[in-house]
Amino acid sequence: MAETIIVVGHKNPDNDAICAAIGYAELKNILADRDAPGYVYKPARLGQLPPETGWVLGKLGIPVPELIDHVDPGQKVILVDHNEVLQAVDGIEDADLLEIIDHHRIGGLVTAGPIKFHNLPIGSSATVVAKEFEREGIEPSKETAAMLLSALMTDTVLLKSPTATKSDHYQAEWLAKFAGVDAMEWGSQVIKSRGSGADLPIDRLVAADAKEFQVGDDIVFIAQRETVDGKAVMEREAEMRDYMKKVIAENGYRSFLLMVTDIIEEGSTFICEGDCALIDKAFGISVDVPGGVWMPGVLSRKKQVAAPILALG
Numbered sequence: 001m002a003e004t005i006i007v008v009g010h011k012n013p014d015n016d017a018i019c020a021a022i023g024y025a026e027l028k029n030i031l032a033d034r035d036a037p038g039y040v041y042k043p044a045r046l047g048q049l050p051p052e053t054g055w056v057l058g059k060l061g062i063p064v065p066e067l068i069d070h071v072d073p074g075q076k077v078i079l080v081d082h083n084e085v086l087q088a089v090d091g092i093e094d095a096d097l098l099e100i101i102d103h104h105r106i107g108g109l110v111t112a113g114p115i116k117f118h119n120l121p122i123g124s125s126a127t128v129v130a131k132e133f134e135r136e137g138i139e140p141s142k143e144t145a146a147m148l149l150s151a152l153m154t155d156t157v158l159l160k161s162p163t164a165t166k167s168d169h170y171q172a173e174w175l176a177k178f179a180g181v182d183a184m185e186w187g188s189q190v191i192k193s194r195g196s197g198a199d200l201p202i203d204r205l206v207a208a209d210a211k212e213f214q215v216g217d218d219i220v221f222i223a224q225r226e227t228v229d230g231k232a233v234m235e236r237e238a239e240m241r242d243y244m245k246k247v248i249a250e251n252g253y254r255s256f257l258l259m260v261t262d263i264i265e266e267g268s269t270f271i272c273e274g275d276c277a278l279i280d281k282a283f284g285i286s287v288d289v290p291g292g293v294w295m296p297g298v299l300s301r302k303k304q305v306a307a308p309i310l311a312l313g
């Protein structure tokens, strides 16, 4: 019987974490048929589908990956869109990690043996996966191309984020060709399918896309709510702050920074709870004010927010 290898993105998955896992599993299955029969690659996810992912997979007729909450000891695993233990599936320390496909900073996983570790400083893991298709000389199906393009476009905020590189522009056009779509038009449709998010339950509104970062001895929790209507989201500020305080109390975080990123206005409102001195220091602001602090041009958690905070650790 074929051995199953799990391909999985980070906790609190975003569109990139899920689409890159599906796309990379598909590429590995095509390669396994050709080069190494006996392995079956299965995409998985560690949380609820983001709304745009539900819309994309439904529209393209792509099955939703299985929800898992741990991996068993010795399970063969490939990680996509992350490489930090804090963000990875429970049990990863005792699993058999085969590969990492990512576009983040390197954050502390140690392996027993050599692995394939393909990490590029570019806009999305979906871009890295598309490059792997191209490198292997394999054309993605129309559906797979459209799915990967959706993730490239959400992760780079329609290629406007400072994380978007020439590689992302090139691979977006490459995917659009196979998908038979206009890259920008398809990307805008995907982002609109999210809605403003303003009517989501409070836990989803605030923390659907949240990550823990170790800064010295403390953990800083950074969440990002991307929206096409920042004003509508900010109307729930009091409720959001109460929820953030609750999350801090339950998890012992030093601080909780929420970026309400308005992709139309191209910037983020920072709201912070807990000890926000680190945030003030990293950005030269006083974040602890009603209404938060508007940060024009700040779209990328990774490059413009996490990096300066981690630099203080």
Ligand SMILES: [Mn+2]
Pocket (backbone or CB within 6 Å): 016, 017, 081, 103, 123, 124, 125, 155
């Ligand atoms: Mn990503």
